[in-house]
Each structure stands twice: as C-alpha cells, then as structure tokens.
Amino acid sequence: MNSVKIKPRAKTKSKAPYHHGDLRKQLVAAAEEIILERGVDGFTLREASRRAGVSPAAPAHHFKDARGLLSEVALLGFQEFGDALIAADQRGGKDPQKRLYEQGLAYVTFALKNPARFQLMFAHGKCDMRYKNLGEVAERSFKVLESAVRAASGLKPADDMTEDAYGLLMANWSIVHGFAHLALGGELDTPAGGRGGKGAILKSFLPLTLKHLPARR
Amino acid sequence: MNSVKIKPRAKTKSKAPYHHGDLRKQLVAAAEEIILERGVDGFTLREASRRAGVSPAAPAHHFKDARGLLSEVALLGFQEFGDALIAADQRGGKDPQKRLYEQGLAYVTFALKNPARFQLMFAHGKCDMRYKNLGEVAERSFKVLESAVRAASGLKPADDMTEDAYGLLMANWSIVHGFAHLALGGELDTPAGGRGGKGAILKSFLPLTLKHLPARR
DNA sequence: GCTACGATCTAAACAGTGTATAGATCAATA
DNA sequence: TATTGATCTATACACTGTTTAGATCGTAGC
Numbered sequence: 001m002n003s004v005k006i007k008p009r010a011k012t013k014s015k016a017p018y019h020h021g022d023l024r025k026q027l028v029a030a031a032e033e034i035i036l037e038r039g040v041d042g043f044t045l046r047e048a049s050r051r052a053g054v055s056p057a058a059p060a061h062h063f064k065d066a067r068g069l070l071s072e073v074a075l076l077g078f079q080e081f082g083d084a085l086i087a088a089d090q091r092g093g094k095d096p097q098k099r100l101y102e103q104g105l106a107y108v109t110f111a112l113k114n115p116a117r118f119q120l121m122f123a124h125g126k127c128d129m130r131y132k133n134l135g136e137v138a139e140r141s142f143k144v145l146e147s148a149v150r151a152a153s154g155l156k157p158a159d160d161m162t163e164d165a166y167g168l169l170m171a172n173w174s175i176v177h178g179f180a181h182l183a184l185g186g187e188l189d190t191p192a193g194g195r196g197g198k199g200a201i202l203k204s205f206l207p208l209t210l211k212h213l214p215a216r217r
Numbered sequence: 218m219n220s221v222k223i224k225p226r227a228k229t230k231s232k233a234p235y236h237h238g239d240l241r242k243q244l245v246a247a248a249e250e251i252i253l254e255r256g257v258d259g260f261t262l263r264e265a266s267r268r269a270g271v272s273p274a275a276p277a278h279h280f281k282d283a284r285g286l287l288s289e290v291a292l293l294g295f296q297e298f299g300d301a302l303i304a305a306d307q308r309g310g311k312d313p314q315k316r317l318y319e320q321g322l323a324y325v326t327f328a329l330k331n332p333a334r335f336q337l338m339f340a341h342g343k344c345d346m347r348y349k350n351l352g353e354v355a356e357r358s359f360k361v362l363e364s365a366v367r368a369a370s371g372l373k374p375a376d377d378m379t380e381d382a383y384g385l386l387m388a389n390w391s392i393v394h395g396f397a398h399l400a401l402g403g404e405l406d407t408p409a410g411g412r413g414g415k416g417a418i419l420k421s422f423l424p425l426t427l428k429h430l431p432a433r434r
Numbered sequence: 435g436c437t438a439c440g441a442t443c444t445a446a447a448c449a450g451t452g453t454a455t456a457g458a459t460c461a462a463t464a
Numbered sequence: 465t466a467t468t469g470a471t472c473t474a475t476a477c478a479c480t481g482t483t484t485a486g487a488t489c490g491t492a493g494c
Contacts, residue, residue: 019460019471039342041258045452055473057453062471066452124336124402125256167425170405171392174426178395179387185341188387208384209391212431236442236489262481272444274482279442283481 016053024062026052031073035116040123045069070120071131077117078134082141084110089144096152097215103148104176104210111180112198119184122177145173152216171214179209241279243269248290252333257340262286287337288348294334295351299358301327306361313369314432320365321393321427328397329415336401339394362390369433388431396426 020026030051034043045066046056063069088106092099111118120126121138129135146169150157153165161169182188183201196204237243247268251260262283263273280286305323309316328335337343338355346352363386367374370382378386399405400418413421 017460021471023471041342044450046450056451057455057474058472060453119341122398122402122404125258163421163425167422167428170396170399170422170426171429174395174399175388175392176395177399178391178393178397180395181339181398182387182391182394185339187339205384205387208380209387211384212388214429214431234443234489238442240442261479263479273480274445274484275443277482 020052020054020058023052023054023058027059027062027069028072028076031069032117035073035120040070040116040120040126043070067126067128068131071127071134073117074121074127075132075134075137077114077121078137078141080114081110081118081121082137082144085141085144089148092148096148097213099148100145100152100172100213100215101210103145104172104213105206107176108180108183108206109202112183112202115184118180122181145169154216168214168216175209175213179206237269237271237275240269240271240275244276244279244286245289245293248286249334252290252337257287257333257337257343260287284343284345285348288344288351290334291338291344292349292351292354294331294338295354295358297331298327298335298338299354299361302358302361306365309365313365314430316365317362317369317389317430317432318427320362321389321430322423324393325397325400325423326419329400329419332401335397339398362386371433385431385433392426392430396423 027048030048031043033051034047043066045059048069049056049059052058059066059069063072084106085103088102089099092102127134129138146161147157149165149169149172150159150161153162153168155162155165179188183198183205188201188205244265247265248260250268251264260283262276265286266273266276269275276283276286280289301323302320305319306316309319344351346355363378364374366382366386366389367376367378370379370385372379372382396405400415400422405418405422
C-alpha cells in the first residue's frame with residue numbers, strides 16, 4: 001500500500017499537518033457535541049482534544065483552561081438566547097403582557113431545544129463570567145426582560161425600577177427559569193399524564209403554566 | 218508513659234483501631250462539609266475518605282460508589298425538606314392561598330439555608346433516584362405541594378387532577394424553584410440594590426416575588 | 435475458651451482527568 | 465534567507481474513582 005496518511009480531523013485531506021488550522025472552532029464544536037451527548041458534567045477537555053484530533057495540551061493555546069472553552073460555548077449560547085428573546089419580545093408588539101408571554105415561551109423553548117447549552121449557561125461555576133464579554137452578553141438577555149417588565153409596570157425607560165417592578169421581574173424570571181430547570185431535570189415527567197418528551201412539555205404543560213405568568217397587580 | 222495513643226478521627230480516644238466503627242456517618246458528615254465548602258462539583262470521594270481518616274477504598278463497604286454517598290446526603294436532605302414543607306403547609310391553616318405562600322417561603326428558605334444540599338437534591342445526575350427510598354421521599358415533598366394546589370383548585374383529595382390544577386401546580390413549583398435556583402446562582406445579586414447576601418434576599422426580594430404566586434383563576 | 439466467619443478496613447494498582455513544561459514545526463515577516 | 469512567534473506534540477505530575485488482594489477484628493457457634 002502506497003501510504004497515503006489520513007488527516008484524522010479533516011474529511012479527506014492530505015497529510016495531517018503539524019498545525020491544525022481550525023482548532024479553536026473545532027474545539028468549540030466538539031465541546032457542544034460532548035455536553036449534548038454526556039451532559040455538562042460529562043465534558044472533558046481531553047475528549048474535546050481527541051475529537052479535534054490534537055494532543056491534550058493543544059487547547060491551552062486557544063483557551064486558558066477547560067472553563068475557558070466552556071465559557072466560549074456559553075457565550076455563543078447567550079448570543080443566540082438573547083436574539084431569541086429579542087425576537088419574541090418584538091412578536092409581543094405593544095402589549096406588555098404579550099411581550100412577557102412571548103418571552104417566556106421563547107425562554108423555555110430555547111432551554112428545551114438546547115438543553116446542554118442552557119444548563120451550561122446557568123450552571124454555577126462551570127463558566128467564568130469574566131470571560132471576554134460573557135457578562136455583558138448575558139446581561140443583554142436580562143435587559144430584554146427588564147424592558148418588558150418596565151412597560152408592564154407603567155415605567156418609562158428612564159425611570160428607576162420600583163420595588164414592585166423588581167418583584168414582577170423576579171417573579172416572571174423565576175417562573176420561566178424554574179419551569180425550564182424542572183423540565184430539564186425530568187421533574188415534570190412523572191406525574192399523571194406526563195411523558196411524551198420535550199414536545200409534549202412545550203405543547204401542553206408550558207401553556208398551562210404560562211397562563212399564570214404574573215402580570216402587574 | 219502509659220501509652221494512650223490518639224485515634225485520628227475521634228476527639229480523644231485510644232489507639233486508632235483498624236476498624237473505624239462509625240465510618241458511614243462520618244462519611245456522610247464529611248460529604249456535607251465538602252459540598253458546603255466547595256460546592257457539589259468540588260466533592261471528591263477521596264477527600265471524604267481523608268476527612269474520615271480512612272483509605273480511599275473504605276467507602277466502598279458502605280456505599281456503592283461516590284454517587285451512592287451523595288444519594289444518601291440527598292436522602293437526608295429531602296427528609297428535612299419534606300418536614301419543613303409539611304410544617305409550613307400546616308402553618309397555612311385552611312386557607313389554600315396561605316398554605317401555598319407558606320410553602321413557597323419554606324421552599325426558598327430551605328434552599329438558601331442549605332445551598333449545597335439543595336443544589337445536590339435538584340442536580341441532574343448527581344444522585345441516583347433509585348437509591349434506597351430516595352424517590353419516595355422526594356415524592357413526598359411533591360405531594361405536599363399537590364395537596365395545597367388541590368385545595369386551591371377546589372378539588373377533593375380523591376379527585377383526579379385537572380389540567381388547570383396541574384398548571385397551577387407547575388406554576389407554583391416553577392416560581393419558587395426558579396427563584397431558589399437564581400438566588401443560589403447569584404443571579405439576583407447584580408441588579409440595582411442587590412447585595413446584602415442571603416439574608417437580604419430572603420427578607421426583601423423573596424416577599425416581593427411571592428406576592429405573585431399564582432392563585433386559582 | 436476457642437475457632438471460623440463475615441464485616442470492615444488497608445495497600446497497591448489502573449485508567450482516566452486537567453494542566454504545566456520543554457521542545458518541534460511551520461507561516462510569515464524583516 | 466534567517467528569525468520570530470504562533471501553534472502544536474511529548475512528557476510528566478498530581479489528582480480522581482474504583483478494583484483487587486490481603487490484613488484485622490468482633491462475634492456466633494461450638
């Protein structure tokens with residue numbers, strides 16, 4: 001056999017060059033794969049290296065450490081998440097109640113469709129909020145919610161948040177976040193007519209719950 | 218000197234016997250210490266062994282593996298948790314709304330006062346729900362909530378849950394669980410006048426949020 | 435009292451992890 | 465063309481959970 005050595009990472013390429021060329025992106029992709037397959041806790045940096053076809057020390061040149069790579073994944077997640085929330089908010093038009101409802105729908109939908117990413121984004125200590133602009137990007141999602149709550153509370157954009165408005169904000173956030181967390185933990189599968197997977201949860205349980213989204217009082 | 222050798226683990230005892238004598242309990246205690254100090258992810262079985270003064274292989278005689286030990290900790294947690302919910306429910310008397318409020322208060326209070334334990338109890342995959350009677354004990358807490366929701370929905374104990382009642386249940390659970398999760402993640406610290414630690418959260422933020430606990434509609 | 439046993443422990447080993455170090459490779463710049 | 469800096473490998477270290485074989489010791493049965 002006339003040795004044509006295979007580059008492990010590329011589909012059909014020449015010789016496995018010493019330099020990967022696209023490692024950073026592939027590490028991120030591998031990380032997303034892994035947390036999807038094995039959960040956030042199942043992630044290992046060495047496995048990501050393996051899937052990218054490099055040595056365990058290679059990632060250090062692109063990310064400070066394992067948390068760095070996970071933080072990058074979270075960053076991308078929060079970007080998509082924020083976009084989804086903004087789009088939902090706009091679907092709500094001028095009705096604050098509808099804005100909150102659409103946001104809640106989008107919040108949980110994102111969580112159930114991107115379970116691993118969502119768990120990572122809100123896991124305690126898994127990623128470093130000082131990584132790049134992760135903190136700001138996460139804050140952006142928060143602001144979308146705050147904006148709708150301000151409208152629902154009759155506040156103008158420049159006004160300070162009142163205590164009541166802040167209570168409304170926390171209540172709205174809590175209910176959708178709690179629902180997402182419980183659903184992802186399988187906590188909503190057991191009782192009564194559960195089962196049916198994420199689809200059933202989104203289609204039947206979620207609307208039943210979002211009916212109770214707190215409005216201004 | 219009439220040799221009174223010190224047993225490393227016991228306060229003031231004789232000789233460090235080959236057999237520990239109280240290992241199971243001390244492992245549980247060590248595990249609770251560790252998750253409190255280092256978080257659930259910071260737990261290692263070897264560290265627990267070290268603190269109990271035994272070799273890394275010793276725990277295997279009392280727990281199947283690391284998850285087994287954590288499951289035991291979760292089991293004890295759910296027992297206390299269930300007791301707290303039941304006591305709160307009774308404080309609510311005959312008013313379903315008050316029962317739900319007291320339960321919510323107790324739910325979040327438990328979470329903030331036992332952060333590590335709570336995170337463990339609701340962490341995905343950290344403990345084995347088939348461990349001993351962990352599943353049933355966890356279910357017991359759920360039943361306390363369900364019972365109050367039945368009352369709030371005008372259902373008798375024997376009645377099947379209606380869709381609406383189930384929505385009410387999920388909404389109540391979601392809001393308190395979400396609040397607890399967000400608070401533990403420090404998510405409620407940043408904005409506006411936050412800070413002040415868990416005490417401030419319990420005393421000011423929580424009531425503002427629980428005002429919005431969904432009632433029957 | 436003795437013996438045998440079963441429960442409980444230790445010591446040592448194995449495979450896996452994250453990460454630090456030193457050195458190899460290679461594109462691009464001076 | 466030589467050098468430099470970015471990117472990679474090989475190696476090593478200190479951890480981890482868990483398994484194995486063997487040591488210890490309370491106690492049940494004789």
